Amino acid sequence: GESVGLHLPTLSVQEGDNSIINCAYSNSASDYFIWYKQESGKGPQFIIDIRSNMDKRQGQRVTVLLNKTVKHLSLQIAATQPGDSAVYFCAENIDSGGGADGLTFGKGTHLIIQP
Amino acid sequence: DTEVTQTPKHLVMGMTNKKSLKCEQHMGHRAMYWYKQKAKKPPELMFVYSYEKLSINESVPSRFSPECPNSSLLNLHLHALQPEDSALYLCASSHPGLAGAGTQYFGPGTRLLVL
Numbered sequence: 001g002e003s004v005g006l007h008l009p010t011l012s013v014q015e016g017d018n019s020i021i022n023c024a025y026s027n028s029a030s031d032y033f034i035w036y037k038q039e040s041g042k043g044p045q046f047i048i049d050i051r052s053n054m055d056k057r058q059g060q061r062v063t064v065l066l067n068k069t070v071k072h073l074s075l076q077i078a079a080t081q082p083g084d085s086a087v088y089f090c091a092e093n094i095d096s097g098g099g100a101d102g103l104t105f106g107k108g109t110h111l112i113i114q115p
Numbered sequence: 116d117t118e119v120t121q122t123p124k125h126l127v128m129g130m131t132n133k134k135s136l137k138c139e140q141h142m143g144h145r146a147m148y149w150y151k152q153k154a155k156k157p158p159e160l161m162f163v164y165s166y167e168k169l170s171i172n173e174s175v176p177s178r179f180s181p182e183c184p185n186s187s188l189l190n191l192h193l194h195a196l197q198p199e200d201s202a203l204y205l206c207a208s209s210h211p212g213l214a215g216a217g218t219q220y221f222g223p224g225t226r227l228l229v230l
Contacts (some may be wrong), residue, residue, distance in 0.1 A: 034218065043119075043205050043221035044158065089157055100146035100211035102160030102171060103219060 012112040019080045021109045023073040023090035030092040034103065035064060035075045037086045044089060047075070077111075085113045118142075119222035121206050127228045130196060136225045138189040138206030146211035147189040148219060149181060152203040164189060165211045196229045203227075 013019045025033075031052040036044035050057045050064045050073075057064050063076040073090050087110050091103040119140045128134050138147065146165045150158035163171035164183040178200075180192040189206055203224040210217035 036221075041223075043121075043223045046218055046220060049218055100148075100163050100165035100170060100209065100217075102148060102150075102163050102173070103158075104160070105157035108155075108157055 009107065010110045010112065012114055013080050014114050015080060015082060017080055019075075019077040019084070019111060021075045021077075021088050021090075021111065023075075023106050025071050025073060025090075025092050025106075027092065027094065027104075028068075028071065029094050032093040033064070033066060033073050034091045034093070035062075035073075036089045036091060036105075037084075038089060038108075039086045047088075080111075080113055082113050082115075085111060087111070119206055119208055119220055121204075121222040121225050123225060124223065125226050125228075127230065128193065128196065129230055130198070132196075133192070133194045135193065136191040136204055136206075136227075138191075138208075138222055139187055140208040140220070140222075141187055142208060142220070143186075144208035144210055144217070144220075145186055146209045146217065147183060148207040148209075149189070149191055150205040150207065150221075152205055152224070154202075158205055162191075193227075196227075198229050201227055201229045 034049040035047040037047050038044045048059045048062050048064050050066050061078045065074045087108045089108045090106040093101050093103050122137045148163050149161040152158040160173050161175045162181045167183045178195050182190040203226050205224045206222045207219040209219045
């Protein structure tokens, strides 16, 4: 089965509110996590990443939180805008020492912004 | 510049055709990836190239044949595909060998339809 998953397939929020998208992972060896945004007809776009030696990382309007104890990852988007409408994927990577490893993606959450 | 380009954007082919998908990046990345994404599903890893050598093949059928002619180019040769191979094919690139893993940047994908 998948080692990375999401709790909700769809999240609807009001424009201007904060959004929180959650992700659970099962592989405790995962050491690098990424959030991607995918708009319709486009490839995944990097949003923010976090390594396993950190608990929190902030970007512009986005924050990623990592709780290794319960294997949980979340993406917080502040002051959600219409342009934030997309499918959001969490992804994990296990450093095998080989230098280049593929990503395992979660199922994705479709974020819908209500006007 | 974090651009990965892919051609063609769309491709329709019959089950007896031979076609190729192309991917290019000029970020100096030495790891390149092919992913397959079915509708409403997350991307799934197919192949990983590290320093122009195939390092990971996720048990992909031989009707998909990857090629990495140089550090900037990645091809995916297609032959005798099945209708269930219809999907969005995504290329990504990253720096291999960074502590942990390098961020993977994705292209827009090639939408393939097999008739």
